[in-house]
Amino acid sequence: MRLMRSSSIKSWGLAIALVLICLALSLAKPGFLTIPNLLNVMRQISINGILAVGVTYVILTGGVDLSLGSLVAVSGVVAASLAHPNQHILALPVLMGVLTGTLGGAINGLVVTRGKVAPFIATLGMMTVARGLALVLSSGRPVSNLSAEFTRLGGDLAGVPIPVIVLAAIACLSAVFLQNLRLGRYIYAVGGNEMAATASGINVAAVKMFSYGTCGALAGVAGVVLAARITTGQPNAGVGYELDAIAAVVIGGTSLSGGVGSIGGTILGALLIGVINNGLDLLNVTSYYQSIVKGVIIVGAVCLDQKQHKS
Amino acid sequence: MPGRHILHVRNLCKSFPGAQVLTNVSLDVQAGTIHAMMGENGAGKSTLMKILVGLQTADAGEILFNGQPWRIKNPHDALKRGVAMIHQELLPFRNLSVAENIAMGREPTRWFPGWIDRPALALEATRVLARLCSPLAPGRKMMDLSVAEMQTVEIAKALAYDASLIIMDEPTSAISQREVDALFNLIRDLKQRGVTVIYISHKMDEIFRIADAITVLRDGYHITTRPAHELDDRQLISLMVGRELAPPAPARSSCQREPALEVNRLTLPGKFHDISFTLHRGEILGLAGLMGAGRTELVSAIYGLAPAASGDIRIRGRHLTITSPAAALAAGIALVSEDRKLFGLVPQMSVQHNLTLSSLRQHWINRQREAALADSQIQTFAIKVAGRHQRVMHLSGGNQQKVVLAKALLSNPDILILDEPTRGIDIGAKTEIYALINRLANAGTAVLLVSSELPELLLLSDRLLVMRQGQLSARFNTRQTSPQEILKFAMPA
Known part of the structure; x- marks a missing residue:
């Protein structure tokens, strides 16, 4: 409930839509509403969910981050190459993976605030650079032979997938952060009206740096979790992930122009995408059609949202 | 020359949420004259002008232009029907040329609809600029021009549309004295051609140099419209300000304060x-x-x-x-x-x-x-x-x-x-x-x-x-x- 508190009625609309779709699916396919399948859905959305929460910080400030997918790859490669059996304790590969993402995000932030480069361009550059870096570091080959401790991060804990636990923790912390901390409030203010934020004594550049840095850090987390799950550091992993993450954020009612949105909405958006993918799988719809359906839903959701805004 | 009126404004009212901006404003503007519009900030001048060119709509009242009811939807509509406004802050298409700016919205075409006839475009610009005796080259980019030159282009555009009424909102606020003189020659020249100019400015000397008639607005009311020669600086200022002032603030001793x-x-x-x-x-x-x-x-x-x-x-x-x-x-x-x-x-x-x-x-x-x-x-x-x-x-x-x-x-x-x-x-x-x-x-x-x-x-x-x-x-x-x-x-x- 905490996640939902300050999110507006449109998130409730989204929640209702999600419940309706779940109901319809459970009627059509009894296999849908089972605990294993629901856990499966959660596992499938965990990576996208973590990235979507991260990019929510950036989108709330009125920016965007296109480098997420590449940061996932490079973080995964860095973590994996430190995670061979008997090489290091578990903490080091995890830490270095997350730090790699954080560094990428921080550079994005620097280019946007100091270099005055539009976020779209700055992070587009990082997208290419980080992808190249992932290929260089891995010599273009998947980094395999990882320690059991590391790959266990992609497994279950007491029956619940660890990636899902990570996502839940990140989402809760972020929701509390954005609602209760001064810096969280400032993120909304910067996205809502940068000039007014400056005039209110807010260090806009610092707020943006924090947002891009956090987004990068969460991309690092996603990279580590993904590497653990697929038990390799894949330099070609994560292509297009940024777009799925942005789609979840937008479906969740966060405005691309900044200042409006919530983590609750983002999680609902990610869930909606996940449930629909899963449902189409269960209904034996080929992935070619799934792509079409997903695109229509993204645009449709935003369309509806715009209509609500007008009225 | 006491002639016909190009513009009649009758009982115009306009309010914004919480504020009455124009109250029963009525005035006439004679054709072929330079008509100054005076008043303090907030007197309602800009609102009146915005209504004239279709940027805003009046709540009540009537405007007649050349004797016809003036109903327009937007500034382009106004321009097509002969009323142009030159704003204080010019917003030209900076990356386009002088000729392209002049023709904006009615580019000549040839061969098939939408294909711009560049020679005709340049020719038209040259023709209008020549009428203004302006040495500007039609091919220059707008962003390379000075504010005064951009104004000239705006005026040329108005002429290209055969505007018979041109509204200028504080055109001299950002140009040098020499450019002001050139602008005034241009305005007098427009008058010679029978174009009516409504001129908004806070600068007294300019008003008395150029205006034939002066209208004063105050707090959204029309105060007076008179021939310029019947007024002087002092009278004009007191007409603009002249209202009962509330009693002075309670005296605070301002001495001996840190x-x-x-x-x-x-x-x-x-x-x-x-x-x-x-x-x-x-x-x-x-x-x-x-x-x-x-x-x-x-x-x-x-x-x-x-x-x-x-x-x-x-x-x-x-x-x-x-x-x-x-x-x-x-x-x-x-x-x-x-x-x-x-x-x-x-x-x-x-x-x-x-x-x-x-x-x-x-x-x-x-x-x-x-x-x-x-x-x-x-x-x-x-x-x-x-x-x-x-x-x-x-x-x-x-x-x-x-x-x-x-x-x-x-x-x-x-x-x-x-x-x-x-x-x-x-x-x-x-x-x-x-x-x-x-x-x-x-x-x-x-x-x-x-x-x-x-x-x-x-x-x-x-x-x-x-x-x-x-x-x-x-x-x-x-x-x-x-x-x-x-x-x-x-x-x-």
């Missing part, structure tokens, strides 16, 4: 130059001047939004370098900006969040305390809201302004800078804000009040500074001066 803010030789090239003054505790210091005199730039510099290049500032006797609003707030300075949309409010955020935005002291927000603070500010300032969670964008202008004020005061400033604190708000809210400013000063706050409304300055301030073209042109004790005198020092020499 200085709160001392500004010494503050300069920002191109904006303001060599400004020195002292603001005392418990004092309201007025800052008068016309738009563009550099007042907003000056207070922005003091607040750290756009710091000055040289000079120094002392706060309570201590030398301080303020390079950001954060530093200003820490030093006890708060600013209520003239542009609340741009600098004052985050429109999508709630009233509560806006109110506390510059007063969040701890990292963890105490939401109960925040809510209580917001509620108390809402009550103190009588802000009409559905609740503290209402988005600020849904409030009326007056209530938005109160939010901005309440927000500034929540930071407990010793020095409060108010830049046009009552712009665009109704008379009731105005009175409340006046009472509030007086209360604050009596409680020891130092108030620097920037306003374009002379009655407001005369009512509230203890002392007055006048700015003209970036410099301080006069200092007055409010009780020993008059609107005429202030205006004299505010008008460009």
